[in-house]
Amino acid sequence: MKGNQDIEVLIVEDDLRVAEIQKRFLEQIEGFQTVGIAASYVEAKTLIEILQPDLLLLDVYFPDMNGLDLLKETKQQAKQMDVIMITATKEIDKVQEAISIGVFDYIIKPVVFERFKQSLLRYQEFHRKLVQLGQDNPHVTQQQVDQLLRKDVEGTAGAGDKPYLPKGIDPLTLDKVMEVLGRAEGGLTAERVAKEIGVSRTTARRYLEHLVADDKIEADLAYGTVGRPERVYLVSGTTKRQMST
Template structure:
């Protein structure tokens, strides 16, 4: 294995428009290469066998299969193949099943780029650490194991360690503080004016919080002009 080579990704998604969006998202993240798109069970099994990708982006529901069943098969046959579920399925038992089988992450559609990017960057770090350990030794120390499992450890103890590039924790706290004052929700422009940042920057922070399920977004319809996107604290 070579830690410097691009991580090969197979997209398993029957909606080709969604698959193309994921492919374009991947093109914006350094270190990844899409090696194929599969829209059915037969295509997925064939491409997994031929391409032997490092990572699957996998949906749950297909006309001819259940993605979780494919996940079980691939995990039994290809232990080193990692999977990120990308699906509209929100049922808790489906999420639990995916976690028990061993997915790296579980992303609920519609996919927000910042959440997608965060997941892929975490996987890239994990993959590189694993490759480095395989090249150096067949045995690992407890400290090295802890680093491999850092995504689970830090998500609980130090969530801000995994903030995506361009998201500052202090500014993020200010955004949340301002949102907490807006009972009916605030627009990106109002948040920007309160903090003293640009509207574009405010929107980036707000959409990050939406992707993390920290806040919700809705449309407010006024009497004149287009509807505005408003953001509301949900927790």
């Protein structure tokens, strides 16, 4: 563990454009440093051995390897290194395998910044608690273990309460957005939602994109007769059923 220094992150991604996006996302979150980008198995193994990062951002499919196999190797060989899977792979068996091996989180592409930031902040708090516990005492209590396993962000709700909301997302406003969408017969634009709840279009879009990232609503494109297509938002079938019960 590196104490109060930045958390060192190695991005393992064969699409260099995607890797650059992840790098730029990390630059917007205080307390993280990208120490390298690996696009192949050999590069990943070499950089892991040399750099010994705190955290891997790891894809599943590569031309020369399966990211889950690399995940198994890192868990067997590299101590005190965690993994967040960032992949387009949605197969439940792959998700289950990643979870059973011990990933900290599993993010499905395309990555939305708010979802990415939420995961990294949760990891940052987990990492901080782990470092602090190791400095205070080599032994832990059951309560301390429970707090680590829940991976809660400090100052947020615990298990069974409302989930963590990123900075700039107010739960009351979020409820209003869901209420407006729930009443709508079809999809609504960010501008329409903004008028309904009395906020700016930018604010409405921020809440709507957060809900998309959280799989509470869906987004689609509506093609009008004039101008560019507009992004419209609607409550997913599963969420609508939950709201009606």
